[in-house]
Amino acid sequence: PFTFPQSRRRTASPDAATSRRETPGMENPDGARKKKRRRRSGGEASASFDRDVFPILLAAVTPTTGPNQRASSSAAAAARLLRRLLSRSPPAPALSPLPGSLVALLPLLLSSRYQKGNPLLPAQQCTHRLSLLGYFVLRFVMQLAFRGRAELRGDGRGGAAVHGGRRGAGIRRRGRRWLGAGAGGWQPASGRGCLQCRDGSVGVSGWQGTSLGLPCSAEAIVESISRAVGSGSTGCQARVSEPSKCLYLIVDTVVLMVNSCKVGKLHNLQQELVRKVTLLLYEVWSKVRLLQSSTDCTNWKDQLQSRPYEISEAIFRLTMDLDCPAHLEPDEVRKSFFGQTESDVEKFALMYWENSPYSYRKRQSDLEGDDVFTALHNAFDLRTPDAIVESFIRGLVSCPAIASDELNIDSFLDEVHDSLGAPVKYRQDVRVVRTRDQTSTGSGVEEHFFDDGMVFPDGTAFVEQCKDAIKNGFSIALRGMEFRSEKVAAIASALADLFGQPSVGANIYFSPPGSQGLARHYDDHCVLVWQLLGRKKWKMWPNTKSILPRLYEPFHSLDGLVDDSGGRVEVLHEGDIMYVPRGHVHEAHTDVDEGESEVNVSTNYSLHLTLAIEVEPPFEWEGFVHIALHCWLEEQELVRSPGSVQSKLEEQAPLFALLLHVAIRLLSDNDPTLRKACMVAAKLPSSETSHPSSLQNSQRSTFAEILNRIGRSNNLKEALRLIELAVKERNEEPFQWMSWLRHLPQQQHDGCRRIDFCDVLGPLEELLDMFSSDRERASADFADFKSRFCSRAVYDDACREFEALLVLYRTARTRYAKGMLALHGKHGG
Template sequence: MVNSCKVDKLHNLQQELVRKVTHLLYEGWSQVRLLRSSADCGNWKDQLQSKPYEISEAIFRLSMDLAYPVQLKPDEVRKSFFGQTESDFQKFTLMYWENSPYLYRKKQSDLEGDAVFTALHNAFDLRTPDAIIESFIHGLVSCPAIASDELNINSFLHEVHDSLGAPVKYRQDVRVVRTPDQTSTGSGVEEHFFDDGTVFPDAAAFVEKCKGAIKNGFSIALRGMEFRSEKIAAVASALADLFGQPSVGANIYFSPPRSQGLARHYDDHCVLVWQLLGCKKWKIWPNTRPILPRLYEPFHSLDGLVDDSGGRVEVLHEGDIMYVPRGHVHEAHTDLDEGESEVNASTNYSLHLTLAIEVEPPFEWEGFAHIALHCWLEEQELVRSPGSAKSKVEEQAPLFALLLHVAIRLLSDDEPTLRKACMATAKLPSLSNSLRSSHRSIFADILDKIGSNNNLKDALRSIELAVKARNDEPFQWMSWLRHLPQQHGRRRIDFSDVLGRLEELIDMFSSDRERASSDFADFRSSFCGCAVYDDARREFEALLVMYRTARTRYAKGMLALHGKHGG
């Protein structure tokens, strides 16, 4: 009954009852998993062949809306990561955010009173290297990917109903990797301990293999810690609120002495690195590109990007936090110089947590511009006199808006501001009025750039090529716009399938290009002169809530499959 109904129907269930039932389901599911991995009980295996996934789906569904007791406020996390005063975070945002690396060194006395660090530190058994591995590897299940713009949890469950609670999968969930000869010229080549796609149904055997890998110089990188640890989930959620983003990812890295795990690389997201145990030396190069890398886009070659003799070098000690902006090439290893590490067997190993602030496309300033255009167009429909006939230009407005969406996208390829994260709905400290006022200034500057930019020919050319080839793949980036409300008074644009409307647009320009170009220029000028920041911000916040709701439900479901049932 739980698995066959829509998830919204589960809202009316009493939470305390749900917790008890979920706990019982988890106990039963654990026993079924043991039976399936056993060499005995052949008859039972046949009978239980489909049961584990049915039980795990029920656990996931029941847990999605439970209130979790482990919660942190954005201000608590802000103080722990950036300093006690509000001006510390304001300084970080204005000087370092998406611009340059930042290091926050913590004194031992500061760590003792830091509840966030203490909670994370206590989440692992730090007595021995083997104990550390067991504390974060034991009992794992796979965390299947959810599409970045998938806000319907029913659709996600339909896709993965027969794989929820499956064993971890190599690369998707975990990597066991080393980069030998890290001191030689060049970035080195990664070696992996397991083959791509390997699954680990025998959890105990997997743990033992990881222990052996560590002894041979491999590092363990486990993804999705925000789905596996309620303490890390609380930190990630508070950071997402602080920066006004849908979610923050979390990975844990455990490295042996004199080793390098991942090869030199850059990320398409910003990271906050928190050293939980031991020391690690980092080398970071400046970002030579003016445009920040966009999430999910292909990575560029590192050739010519870095000079081996250059780069900033920092050694992180226990409690230190370092920020690395997206696009900055970096590498890290535990091959420290004499005097850089304490003489202690446990601290010769390094354990650090990375928190990835992934800026999804709707939540860049480019996304804010698209939302502003959408809101302005909807407002034009509302202010028109009821029952009055639409003019030809009004009928063409949705097509002009579609064209302007494409033009804004092309502008973002060369305009650095549009690629930056929009923090218009970030839960900033109360005194950060200068940060809030800067958002209005940025928006006004973006409107000026859109109004003065003359890339109509480029936008039309890209549309013509797509229409001619009957291929709308180059415009799939705008599919997230389908989540924004549209008035019923006009022909709706299906942003998941825009090819037909793009074809109408090309026909309109083909019949009278000069007139259409003039009308489009007027349309663009009206938008840039009349778009309202507060309207866009409200819609931006509503979209953020939708994204956050879907991500939070997914996270709660996955935490329950790791034995965290909401207390």
């Protein structure tokens, strides 16, 4: 399934709907991807701004000596100079990083009194008071600009840094429009905690907030844009009301400042204030997206300067650190999936996990007392097929990919800045498919309702097309349900905790009677299938290969893998759960008895949820051994006496460790155990007792056996041959798989060599030189190094680092999920 969206994906898959998102040009045989080299620029532009522009801005907003006096000649001159600066050609260089002086000035611009000749504020004919909208939003802006000054992206001078030139271009664009001359103005209302505006002719009744202190649906902007959306070309060309102009400026300022902040610091803002501002931004964003789809409505662009993707980025940033109210404990999910007895889940882990299928049948009485199933069941409107489609298709946005080892959300946002909030894309987010025309192998051929890569900007039309597809025998497969439904997200998160993995993905499948959606296939991840409505017949074949399929690796042909006359058959009814291990070939179709289709239409349709437990590379047993090697090497550095002279062998230790990482990787190509999931962090009930559980003992035994296999292995020549070829061709692709090791902590010791796992060609070249000068001696030293590691590696030390790394991965994925949920209208409160 399309779980945590990742850009390290293959380009083709026999599993049309369960394979994860594909990003062309980003894949390679190891599923790795080169990181983009991002250049930080804009230092000259920032310095020029502070030297040339900022004094003019400050002079232009400086009040005159008397409240009724005209602007001084110096302010008027400053205004002329500013206009000339902004209109010169070619345009000024991009403001990247965003100068802290400009950020600090924004609240002053918002609260500045208009002076004749002041170019900084557009005409503002707004209400006498903006009530609590202005109060909340201005408080928010001032928290960002003043209380959070040190939290803005540092440019080395206390300023706010912005990645690349794209934000600088946006600032210039908005600046030229914001800084237009006009009449009127507004200022802070003294002692009232809200904004008071001059020359206002509209009463305050329309601006009063709800009992929570939030303006009702942010009427000023939202209703203005709504009128533009529904009025056609004539209404769109009309100027928006003057009160709305003021609110447009506020929204633009909030979006600019939020998107200029370092995401790790936004959590310092008050959560209730963040929720209120997010609700405003979401309502504005929703209306702007509707307006954007109208080709002849362009006037809004002259009022609201923020583009839809900029507003969606601000929503994402604000919500990814909010507390999530929809939370489930692993124990609640454990009871729903594996039964009430605590030993049931441990029995499943020891007997079935990554080994053979498993089914859990539920009686009607069990479902009535299952709160998790009831909440999930009620998340969909199950009255009619059309209502079911509406309940999970309407209001979707695309979930852009993130690299599998990317833990820096700032980097992710910089890469996808213009993709957040985009319409869903066919195959990446959703598939509408049916399987017909059985082939000689019995696997069938998939037929798609839409063309590859098609996008659906008109959400209403897309829903109607999906309804038609269902009537024509197509199934709908929607990926990333954990990013679209709070209830599904809570279940997926608790299941990830239960199995000790970073995340669990979720897909929803809706099929009409007598149909088959996906063709016969196998997955590279384990799947838990939960039947929510109707029934479905599954046919499964055992995995004929001892090596489990690994994430990001290409799929193999099914020819010769299955016997069409054999296989295991399971029919799932409402509430039933089935487990399908990775590598097991399977297919499913709705099973309808003759004469039943006219009697009970709703039961002939099938709705099921799949929960995919993907085992990312760091959390396989191979990854655990890499972590153990890292911990052991760090421990060797710590126990060395301070000031002692390093022996030659100690100096070579980091290079030998790098070589051993490569050797362990090669061993995993043929060792089934190294590819299995490491469950040392699984939150099973029995693991909390004072005595080790059977699963815990099993994990320790597995680690000891793996170390023995590494000690006995002899793949040094193969490792050196691989390294030699990569160094000769200057090709680091074969070693991109180890880039995740950069997330492990490295102690700083005097004179100690550190390896950059994102750039290993240099150290690998040194390693080759070492073996070239004296191969026999280097081989003996490496054998001694490997032997010492295999005999002295400490399981508990590796467990601690493993769990710490898991927390980092889970944090990044949780932040991503919260941001995407907010873009689907789930604001965490």
